[in-house]
Amino acid sequence: MMHIDCAIIGGGPAGLSAALVLGRSRRHVLLFDDNRPRNAVTRESHGFITRDGVKPSEFRAIAHQDIARYPSVTVKSQRVTEVRHSGRGSFHVRTGDGIVYHSRTIILAAGLKESLxxxxxxxxxxxxxxxxxxxxxxxxxxxxxxxxxxxxxxxxxxxxxxxxxxxxxxxxxxxxxxxxxxxxxxxxxxxxxxxxxxxxxxxxxxxxxxxxxxxxxxxxxxxxxxxxSPKWRHAIDFGEKLGCAMNEHGGLVKDEYGRTTVRGVYAAGDGALITPAQLIIAAGDGSRAALGVNGDIVNEDFDR
Ligand SMILES: Cc1cc2nc3c(=O)[nH]c(=O)nc-3n(C[C@H](O)[C@H](O)[C@H](O)COP(=O)(O)OP(=O)(O)OC[C@H]3O[C@@H](n4cnc5c(N)ncnc54)[C@H](O)[C@@H]3O)c2cc1C
CATH class of the missing domain: 3.50.50.60 (FAD/NAD(P)-binding domain)
Known part of the structure; x- marks a missing residue:
């Protein structure tokens, strides 16, 4: 079983941005993404400064190039099917191909699903x-x-x-x-x-x-x-299953660094809010969750 610092579930702007910050923080990261984002139906994305009008696929391609410079980050084109507490304050992450990974922390960044x-x-x-x-x-x-x-x-x-x-x-x-x-x-x-x-x-x-x-x-x-006006729901229910508290809108309760109420579980992007936001907001949210993950690991390890 592979041991990592952080498993990021979802490779939209939230997860990608978290991966970049964690890679630069020398963390061993697996980013799992099954590449089915909500905005795949659209031709252009607007409002992300320096990338106004970018194609969603191009946005992702550039993000993957950025992340590829950091050797401790690996992208897995796999759907995560289960996340469980390992019993040692860490987590087991199972993917669609049946492989189980062991991670110290989790960032839930799987976005939303919508019904039109x-x-x-x-x-x-x-x-x-x-x-x-x-x-x-x-x-x-x-x-x-x-x-x-x-x-x-x-x-x-x-x-x-x-x-x-x-x-x-x-x-x-x-x-x-x-x-x-x-x-x-x-x-x-x-x-x-x-x-x-x-x-x-x-x-x-x-x-x-x-x-x-x-x-x-x-x-x-x-x-x-x-x-x-669509109806939105979480793309994944791992947060609820891990015991994370939900807010009155059905989003995950989290602090400014993405920490949910369960130690080691962080959330970022549309899925954490349960209301759709924007690429730049999701990316910022992912970045903050990464600061939360790295800050908590730094403090935990330094004080050991
Ligand atoms: C039609 C449309 C047009 C839009 N236009 C704009 C725009 O012009 N400008 C703008 O700023 N925003 C736009 N948005 C909103 C923007 O796309 C979202 O706010 C943003 O993508 C949210 O980012 P995210 O990382 O939270 O989630 P997402 O981008 O949805 O990414 C989540 C990722 O997680 C993956 N995933 C889900 N479950 C799993 C799992 N179990 N295992 C592995 N991977 C999983 C998904 O496949 C997906 O790749 C638009 C949205 C739509 C629907």
Whole structure:
């Protein structure tokens, strides 16, 4: 069994950034990644200073080049299937190929999984002309005729409010659900935002570029793109299984250095927050978790 200082589960910006900092701290690290990030559906990532507009695959390739300079870091393209306490204050990490690794610490950085609203063909457009984060993609859709799809009243309202910052030409669709209150409808009317509560029959366009939205009565509205409100869940449940406390939103309780309530287990990135953030925030979070891991090991070993 291989013994390492830190097993990082997830090779998105959080895990990659943690690996870089730990490699530079001379820690023996295994980074496990099955390469199925949420943002794989999109062509460009925005808002990461020095990398604005980078392809997600290019971002990862550059990160792997950076990490490759540090010999104590190894990337394993494997899915982690189980993490258990080893009984000696450390952990056993099992991968899909059945190999078990022994690690002093764990960083959970596996991101989120999302379920999109139940709209036919939505997957064809998501990440191309329909997005979930206005900070990530609002600029590219500025001033265009947009649709906002939210199946709960609170999500539809909060998303529409934000998207309104980038385009005033909005149609809010609740996809067959009567979820908006009279006050919310009046607020949208005041802002010139139209509301359509009929079920969406089809999204129409080509090559991922939305052109129109068709409703169940056959009526159609032309739209050049838009935003949807997905539901998010943790990609992994290892935190709960290891006994980490959860916060009221379903995220992992952690301190500013990513330490969860279980000694030796750290968390970083979208999965720790349970709300999606941004690449740069996830990367910063991974970096802080790495400082936590290294700082704790330095103190433990120095005081021995
Ligand atoms: C459509 C879309 C567009 C976006 N656009 C932008 C943008 O323009 N700008 C921006 O800043 N942000 C954008 N984001 C958000 C950004 O992608 C995330 O905030 C960021 O990737 C989160 O990083 P992370 O490291 O926490 O998780 P992720 O990037 O999701 O990485 C998690 C990794 O862990 C791996 N993993 C999961 N479970 C396991 C396991 N059991 N074993 C091994 N590996 C595992 C996954 O395969 C994945 O590679 C976008 C997101 C989406 C969905």
């Amino acid at each position: 609203p139940a709209v036919p063909q939505i997957q064809d457009y998501y990440g191309k002309s329909l997005f979930s984060c206005p900070y990530c993609d609002g600029w590219e859709l500025r001033d265009k005729p947009l649709v906002v799809i939210g199946e709960s009243g609170s999500h539809a309202v909060s998303l529409a409010k934000f998207v309104y910052n980038w385009s005033k030409d909005l149609v809010v669709c609740t996809n067959g659900r009567q979820v908006l209150t009279q006050e919310q409808l009046a607020m949208f009317a005041r802002k010139g935002i139209r509301v359509q509560s009929q079920r969406i029959r089809a999204l129409k366009g080509s090559g991922g570029q939305l052109q129109s939205v068709q409703f169940e009565d056959g009526s159609e509205i032309k739209r050049a793109g838009g935003f949807v």
